[in-house]
Amino acid sequence: MGLAVSDELLGTFVPIFVYWVYSGIYILLGSFENYRLHTRKEEDVKNLVSKGTVVKGVILQQAIQAAVAILLFTVSGNGSQAAIDMQPNFVVLVRQFLIAMLVMDTWQYFMHRYMHHNKFLYRHIHSQHHRLVVPYAFGALYNHPLEGLMLDTIGGALSFLLSGMLPRASIFFFSFATIKTVDDHCGLWLPGNLFHVLFRNNTAYHDVHHQLYGSKYNFSQPFFVMWDKLLGTYMPYTLEKRVGGGFEARPTRDYKVI
Template sequence: MVFWEGYLSDEAMGIIAPVVVYWLYAGVYHLLPPLDHYRLHTRKEKDAKNVVPLPTVIKGVLLQQSIQATVAYSLFLINRCMLLSSFEVVVQPSLPVQFLQFIVAMLVTDAWQYFVHRYMHLNKFLYRHVHSQHHKVVVPYAFGAFYSHPLEGLLLDTFGGVVSFLISGMTARTSVFFFSFTMVKAIDDHSGLWLPGYNLFQLVFPNNSAYHDIHHYGLRGVKYNYSQPFFIFWDKLFRTYMPYTLVKRPEGGFEVRPLK
């Protein structure tokens, strides 16, 4: 029994929930006090380096989410039609099975994101005309987590989500929690804040805001730390991992320094 049962179908909730979670969680970061002692970049640096204004970022994210919703609706519709034609009844698996599906989906998502993301850097045409749009947010912040070219959003995030859903075998109900969880993780990685003492994601996952900051900031960094959003073993396996150290700035906050 879940709180939306009787009001919305699992499929409808699977489409709506990640969008709502994105704006609510990013909004929390946006409404926080300045937190200058936890910033990876100063507010002045953020304003100077980012080349797209916030309204453009918001419109870009809304466009991507509309594409994701359309694809998700089509996927759920096809899936339900296949179940109806085979007279199968959707049974929610046990919690241990759902946990295993979560892990499988996380691993599939990471593999898809790493290889597609890295190829968008290696292919000069794709980088120049598609992926460079995401890197216009040089200093990451929460609302910009899913700001990208529509084609990148489709190939990297939407199709990656479809593949992880299908391979893991999760139900529409389980997908509500998985994709909401993925949204929260992506926002954390782009928050521009280092909060390991208060943030469980930054404490548990090696792929965090500092790790991803290396990839966004500086000409050297864009060739490293492609992994997202959970683990870092693909970077280590293919030697695209850049270690780093965090150094406290005299004026407050932290500086992420590459170690190679």
Template sequence: MEFIAYDDFLLMIIPIVVYWVYSGIYEVLGSSEKYRLHSRRDEETKNLASKRAVLKGVLFQQALQATITVVVTKLTHEDAKPETSTNTSWFAAASQFMVAMIVFDTWQYFVHRYMHHNKFLYRKFHSWHHRIVAPYAFAAQYNHPVDGIITETVAGALAYFVSGMSKTTATLFFSFATVKGIDDHCGLMLPWNPFHILFGNNTAYHDIHHQLAGNKRNFAQPFFVTWDKIMGTYVPYAVVKRENGGFEARVAKH
């Protein structure tokens, strides 16, 4: 009897591989100051966690999530959630994808917001993520393990079970969510970035949240800004060009 089914293994490992490949691309692109929201010096002087600490923290977080994935897939009987047929229409898969995006966003918005408003939870757990004042790509999943499980792992589980996705569709969804999360933290305003065209929730939008002026604003992630607008926590941003090169995201004046 195999320890883990092949599709379960892909669901566990592909988003992790995508994380390091995609964030690695951004690290290479970020070698130039031309499109950066924060300089290399900002990363060294403003951030309260070293890149070595971030690397270790992200790897631990991913190992923890991979373990949870294995446990959940082993405990979930095949008849508890039948796999979607391989002949599922594109429309059905797209509908499940959209439901997953909405569920994922909703959970993350309200938990993320509560983490900021509850002083104990913020100080003990969520403040880890905000040690990164000048965000960069591979710090996207740098969280306290408890925060990572509550905010991200539970969000993913709910999105998976509520949407009814197959494991193949789920692998694509979590890979996409991984890419989007990295993009939100990459710190680069690339002019050809399709995410900046398709989503209002982008690199500059989330960068505002990592600033002191936006710490209680722009909680939504990773896809839409809908909950921020509904709940009154939305703040618009402006991207201005710095004299010494690169850009800066600022809270827009009304």
């Protein structure tokens, strides 16, 4: 007889597994210079933190997220047998996913933007993430632990609670959100990437934010760009071929520091 694993445990640990597997794929693809937004040399020279420190920081954040997820599943009651017996239909699932995406985007936009405009929070907390001037896949969740709790963990909890999804649905939603977040930080502009087709908020969009000229723009993450457009923090860009191979995202209009 096989050992049954609960939806709550899967919802907690599958996204972590997906994070490292998907990041590993991008590590292998990073050798293709023709698809990089920054050269390997720039990745080594411009970044202000070692890869070993990034790995340890991500593992710490994922441990905190796992603890909060287990607590959330326990107190929400969405994992009860009665709830499991009432699995929603496809239309309800789509609605729940859309609500969760909007909630997550809204929470992260305003928290992210506030962390840039509050000098204390930026200097002591959010600047840790921006030590990665040249983002790469497994650095997507490299944050100060307090930022990880405020931005990602609480944002995920609100998405789960306000959408009304069950733990089984959360396995797929948080795995999808994890893949999207890793993709946004991967530093590669690969042909045929569906995220680049379906979402304006993509790898190049977020890369602009990590550059000095874009640090007060393109706060939206991980799905849509609506809050940036509505509130005047949207920086359009063009992708231009870089001499020697690869691409570079450049602003398409004059900008001012805000």
